[in-house]
Amino acid sequence: MYRTNTCGELRLADAGKKVTLAGWVQKARKLGGMTFIDLRDRYGITQLVTEDDPGVGREWVIQITGEVVERQSKNPKMPTGDIEVKIEKVNVLNKAQTPPFTIEENSDGGEDLRAKYRYLDLRRAPLQRALALRHRLAQEIRTYLDQQGFMEIETPYLIKSTPEGARDFVVPSRMNPGTFYALPQSPQTFKQLLMVAGYDRYFQIVRCFRDEDLRADRQPEFTQIDCEMSFVEQEDVLNTFEGMMRQMFKNALGVEIANPIPRMSWYDAMDKYGSDKPDIRFGMEIHEVSELVKGCGFSVFDGSEYIGAIAATGCAEYTRKQIDELTEWVKRPQVGAKGLVYIKYNSDGSVKSSVDKFYTPEQVKAVAEAAGAKEGDLVLIMCGPKRKTQTQLGVLRIEMGNRLGYRDPSVFAPLWIVDFPLLEWSEEDQRFYAMHHPFTAPKPEHEQWFYSDRKEDLERVCANAYDFVLNGTELGGGSIRIHEAQMQSRMFDVLGISKEDAEYKFGFIINAFKFGAPPHGGLAFGFDRVCALFGGQETIRDYIAFPKNNQGRDVMIDSPSKIDQVQMDELFLASTVKE
RNA sequence: GGUGCGGUAGUUCAGCUGGUUAGAAUGCCGGCCUGUCACGCCGGAGGUCGAGGGUUCGAGUCCCUUCCGCACCGCCA
Numbered sequence: 298m299y300r301t302n303t304c305g306e307l308r309l310a311d312a313g314k315k316v317t318l319a320g321w322v323q324k325a326r327k328l329g330g331m332t333f334i335d336l337r338d339r340y341g342i343t344q345l346v347t348e349d350d351p352g353v354g355r356e357w358v359i360q361i362t363g364e365v366v367e368r369q370s371k372n373p374k375m376p377t378g379d380i381e382v383k384i385e386k387v388n389v390l391n392k393a394q395t396p397p398f399t400i401e402e403n404s405d406g407g408e409d410l411r412a413k414y415r416y417l418d419l420r421r422a423p424l425q426r427a428l429a430l431r432h433r434l435a436q437e438i439r440t441y442l443d444q445q446g447f448m449e450i451e452t453p454y455l456i457k458s459t460p461e462g463a464r465d466f467v468v469p470s471r472m473n474p475g476t477f478y479a480l481p482q483s484p485q486t487f488k489q490l491l492m493v494a495g496y497d498r499y500f501q502i503v504r505c506f507r508d509e510d511l512r513a514d515r516q517p518e519f520t521q522i523d524c525e526m527s528f529v530e531q532e533d534v535l536n537t538f539e540g541m542m543r544q545m546f547k548n549a550l551g552v553e554i555a556n557p558i559p560r561m562s563w564y565d566a567m568d569k570y571g572s573d574k575p576d577i578r579f580g581m582e583i584h585e586v587s588e589l590v591k592g593c594g595f596s597v598f599d600g601s602e603y604i605g606a607i608a609a610t611g612c613a614e615y616t617r618k619q620i621d622e623l624t625e626w627v628k629r630p631q632v633g634a635k636g637l638v639y640i641k642y643n644s645d646g647s648v649k650s651s652v653d654k655f656y657t658p659e660q661v662k663a664v665a666e667a668a669g670a671k672e673g674d675l676v677l678i679m680c681g682p683k684r685k686t687q688t689q690l691g692v693l694r695i696e697m698g699n700r701l702g703y704r705d706p707s708v709f710a711p712l713w714i715v716d717f718p719l720l721e722w723s724e725e726d727q728r729f730y731a732m733h734h735p736f737t738a739p740k741p742e743h744e745q746w747f748y749s750d751r752k753e754d755l756e757r758v759c760a761n762a763y764d765f766v767l768n769g770t771e772l773g774g775g776s777i778r779i780h781e782a783q784m785q786s787r788m789f790d791v792l793g794i795s796k797e798d799a800e801y802k803f804g805f806i807i808n809a810f811k812f813g814a815p816p817h818g819g820l821a822f823g824f825d826r827v828c829a830l831f832g833g834q835e836t837i838r839d840y841i842a843f844p845k846n847n848q849g850r851d852v853m854i855d856s857p858s859k860i861d862q863v864q865m866d867e868l869f870l871a872s873t874v875k876e
Numbered sequence: 877g878g879u880g881c882g883g884u885a886g887u888u889c890a891g892c893u894g895g896u897u898a899g900a901a902u903g904c905c906g907g908c909c910u911g912u913c914a915c916g917c918c919g920g921a922g923g924u925c926g927a928g929g930g931u932u933c934g935a936g937u938c939c940c941u942u943c944c945g946c947a948c949c950g951c952c953a
Binding site: 324328330331332333335346354368369370372374378396397398405406409410412459463464482510512515629631633731733735737846847852 | 877878879883886887888902904908909910912913914915916944945946949951952
């Protein structure tokens with residue numbers, strides 16, 4: 298037996314016991330005649346003490362036997378801080394090179410270095426907590442969905458490329474020269490086929506692949522909680538997964554979330570928050586003030602389609618320098634605003650704005666109040682095309698929320714966004730795109746517009762779709778699907794996908810729908826993001842054991858990498874990369 | 877594809893308008909230390925300043941090219 302106990306479990310009550318522990322040497326502190334060693338495993342750290350210096354180095358793997366004794370000087374910061382183990386025998390199981398960075402709560406290593414030695418970084422407590430949370434959440438999901446009658450069914454990874462949407466990762470087929478599998482961007486079509494097959498409650502915690510550029514919250518391979526249900530309406534789906542989220546929060550974090558989870562239409566989200574994934578932990582809503590400011594001779598406003606404002610609480614004391622800095626901030630290409638108009642609504646009730654020469658103090662005050670400002674607030678105004686300006690105000694709102702400390706990661710404000718437009722018109726391509734995906738059904742009451750040929754009708758069709766949003770992050774989304782072949786071909790028509798094209802890309806599902814497809818719908822959550830948000834982080838990398846870097850590379854195993862000519866030939870591949 | 881920031885000791889960083897032998901902290905090695913837990917004290921080793929080119933009497937510092945990392949925009953139905 299390598300060990301009788303872990304390094305995290307011994308307490309004062311264990312004093313007197315003879316134990317054997319095994320683990321990694323976190324640190325050895327030599328004090329002349331005696332040496333303290335911190336021994337670490339994933340359960341904790343236990344202090345060892347000896348009068349002989351065993352000569353062990355950091356990260357050596359050792360096994361020791363000794364007696365648990367009460368410490369002379371206790372450490373209240375450690376769970377095991379009341380005891381130590383008096384070493385009787387040391388057995389070095391494996392020596393170790395000095396690690397390139399410290400294996401501690403806050404490592405001294407940079408991100409690149411830690412990525413290269415991911416197996417060392419994973420020894421650190423924050424990473425171990427992150428993966429433990431991920432495990433806990435996965436267990437909660439499986440338990441809940443199992444209780445609700447869902448079956449976990451695996452779907453294939455080697456599938457067919459469907460060039461709508463994200464770029465596919467492709468895999469060459471050796472047995473079928475010149476053809477390629479694609480890795481799934483999601484198991485979307487398979488889960489719908491499972492509904493046709495009668496598995497009326499399906500789920501899968503499943504890897505998905507998208508060959509697009511990475512972000513802090515985006516990896517080329519990521520994990521979805523993928524779900525689908527038959528004989529349901531939107532309400533059933535929302536209730537089922539609201540229950541799942543509630544249970545996850547309660548059991549993994551001990552947090553009670555809002556009941557019921559509030560719902561907001563996509564149009565309200567855009568109008569009030571300038572985002573389809575609003576952070577509702579704080580107010581500071583966007584207010585349109587066009588009617589109040591137009592026609593007073595300020596040409597910038599007069600020529601704008603939309604003028605909107607937010608009220609930054611308590612910021613009336615901002616200096617000219619701070620406001621200039623904020624103006625520069627919104628003018629950066631990432632935001633893209635033309636400028637920023639401000640109103641200081643001073644605590645004495647007076648107002649001061651950057652457009653005072655165009656408006657009376659009464660008018661300025663009216664605008665401030667329309668923006669929801671109280672005395673002491675700073676009103677920030679932007680103008681331009683409606684949706685674009687709202688989006689910019691939304692970005693500014695989030696930034697001000699950050700600056701004012703309104704975005705506490707330990708506060709959780711979930712939200713359903715509903716009533717999305719079904720279709721989005723692309724001026725560039727002069728065609729409609731599915732806002733969600735081409736299997737999303739229109740709301741039943743909007744079906745007459747869906748079959749209309751007028752662009753205005755099609756634009757106002759709402760989808761039977763919904764997104765789950767938490768603290769300004771989209772964690773998941775789904776829809777009620779089209780289950781009739783006729784409506785599906787109408788959708789392909791609207792999207793300008795030819796019969797031949799639809800047959801080539803989606804023939805299997807159109808065909809399946811001819812054989813008795815039940816009404817169905819579902820959704821998928823981004824599991825990595827769920828984990829990160831539950832853990833209070835914005836980056837998902839710490840919640841993935843072996844993530845990729847910004848360039849999609851795994852610097853530890855050095856992938857992707859070249860393959861030799863034999864492999865290339867076998868797969869009928871020719872390189873066009875210049876050496 | 878684009879924007880910004882960064883690359884200097886094992887590690888994290890400082891290094892001013894170009895000017896002696898490139899520094900600090902930490903880690904590492906050695907010595908002292910019996911209650912440490914960020915132990916303390918003394919000493920030591922440790923550098924292709926990401927790479928290549930250019931300007932200059934002289935480049936870590938300025939210019940060009942390039943590679944790498946992070947964040948963001950585009951992209952992600």
